[in-house]
Amino acid sequence: MSILKRSLLLVSMVMLTVAVMAQSVEDAGAKYNEGNEFYKEKDYSNAVTAYEAALNTANETGADADDLKGSIEKQLMNAYYKNGLAQYKGRKFDAAIAFLEKGYAFGEKLNDASMKKKTSTYIAKVRTSKGNSLLKSNKINEAFAEYEMATEILPNYPNAYYGKGMVYKAKDDMANMMVNMDKAIELGAGNPKAAKIAKKAKSTTAKALVNAGAKEIQKEHGKKATEYIVSSFNYNPGNAKAYYYLTLAYNNTKNWDKAIEAANKAIGMETDNKSDMYFALGQAYEGKNDAAGACNAYKNVTSGANVEVAKYQITQVLKCS
Numbered sequence: 001m002s003i004l005k006r007s008l009l010l011v012s013m014v015m016l017t018v019a020v021m022a023q024s025v026e027d028a029g030a031k032y033n034e035g036n037e038f039y040k041e042k043d044y045s046n047a048v049t050a051y052e053a054a055l056n057t058a059n060e061t062g063a064d065a066d067d068l069k070g071s072i073e074k075q076l077m078n079a080y081y082k083n084g085l086a087q088y089k090g091r092k093f094d095a096a097i098a099f100l101e102k103g104y105a106f107g108e109k110l111n112d113a114s115m116k117k118k119t120s121t122y123i124a125k126v127r128t129s130k131g132n133s134l135l136k137s138n139k140i141n142e143a144f145a146e147y148e149m150a151t152e153i154l155p156n157y158p159n160a161y162y163g164k165g166m167v168y169k170a171k172d173d174m175a176n177m178m179v180n181m182d183k184a185i186e187l188g189a190g191n192p193k194a195a196k197i198a199k200k201a202k203s204t205t206a207k208a209l210v211n212a213g214a215k216e217i218q219k220e221h222g223k224k225a226t227e228y229i230v231s232s233f234n235y236n237p238g239n240a241k242a243y244y245y246l247t248l249a250y251n252n253t254k255n256w257d258k259a260i261e262a263a264n265k266a267i268g269m270e271t272d273n274k275s276d277m278y279f280a281l282g283q284a285y286e287g288k289n290d291a292a293g294a295c296n297a298y299k300n301v302t303s304g305a306n307v308e309v310a311k312y313q314i315t316q317v318l319k320c321s
Contacts, residue, residue: 027057029054029068030054031050031051031053031054031057032050032051032054032068032071032072032075034050034054035047035048035049035050035051035054035072035075035076035079036075038050039075039078039079039082042082044079044082044083044086045083045086047075047079047082047083048076048079048080048083048099051072051075051076051079052076054068054072055069055072055073055076058072073106073109073110074110076106077103077106077107077110077112077115078103078115080099080100080102080103080106081099081100081103081115081118081119081122083099084096084097084098084099084100084103084119084122084126085122087099088100088122088125088126088129091129093126093127093129093130093133094130096122096126097123097126097127097130100119100122100123100126101119101123103115103118103119104116104119104120104123107119120153120154121154121157123150123153123154124150124151124153124154124157124159124160125150125157125159127146127147127149127150127153127160128146128147128150128157128159128160128163130146131143131144131145131146131147131150131160131163132163134146135163135166135167135170138170140167140170140171143163143167144164144167146163147160147161147163147164147167148164150163151164156187157187158183158184158185158187158188158191158194158197158198158201159184159194159197161180161181161183161184161187162180162181162184162197162200162201162204164180165177165178165179165180165181165184165201165204165205166204168180169204169208172212174208174209174212174228177205177208178205178209178231181201181202181204181205181235184197184198184201185198185201185202188201201235202235202236203235203236205232205235206232206233206235206236206242207232209228209229209231209232209235210228210229210232210241210242210245212228213225213226213227213228213229213232213245213246213249214245216228216249217245217248217249217252220252221252222248222249222250222251222252222253223249223253225245225248225249225252226246226249226250226253226255229242229245229246229249230246238265239269240265240266240267240269240270240271240277241266243262243263243265243266243269244262244263244266244270244276244277244280246262246266247259247262247263247266247277247280247281247284248280250262250284251280251283251284251287254287256284256285256287256288257288259280259281259283259284259287260281260284260285260288260293263277263278263280263281263284263297264281266280267281273303273304274300275300275301275302275303275304275306275307276301276304276306278297278298278300278301279297279298279301279304279306279309279310281293281297282294282295282297282298282301282310282313285297286313286318291318291320294313294318295314295318295320295321298310298311298313298314298318298320299314299320
């Protein structure tokens, strides 16, 4: 082949390459513009598809498409985020997480702090919502895994700690329940947006501890019951029910003075039937060898399962006047 022919062939190849590359950039631009139209229409799913196609073409084209590639990546990142929110609103948690995580990855790649913050916040919210759904279905361990991942990406999200607390509550692990509920309360303090979950954490923890105390009383574990019920007062002021159970717990451990104190608080708070509380008070006075106090308390037992027992104590044991 002559030098002239070789030169012409080389020129032809170069021109062909330039033409192909120009066409590739044009194709990428067309897909990018298509994505922009979908984005304007809030059709984020199709926008993602178009931007992904545009980015693939730009990557194949190489350096000539670098400027366009930067614009595509930014819009694709935004589309991932918007599509993630749309999936979340539709309660499609897994799809939402997938898109939001892609948006977060682009935020890291493009050094976009705002996008990283937005996507991490919503990833935590979606994972917590998914955890709540799993917890309602009694899938406790799966729920915990979601809450754990939520706190990993957003360590200051109180709702996720509340969820973890609920898992431990379901497992009757009061110690770890309190640790996580305390964290939810701490993060909610001074934050108006988190005030509701902090209040809920206090109420839930207090009730759980009182109920746990009641279970321990049934097992004759008065000391443990006392610890749980007294701890509940750190979260909410005790009500009549809590102080009644505390009376039973103190009676179980023969701590008569504290039992009397707790019983009187319960009686003072109760607005309905007080017979069970008076019976527990009578037992405390009787344990303390205060016959007069016991007689007075037992005489106020006027209904319920303890009426006959109270009468027996009054007439046969204490010989009340």
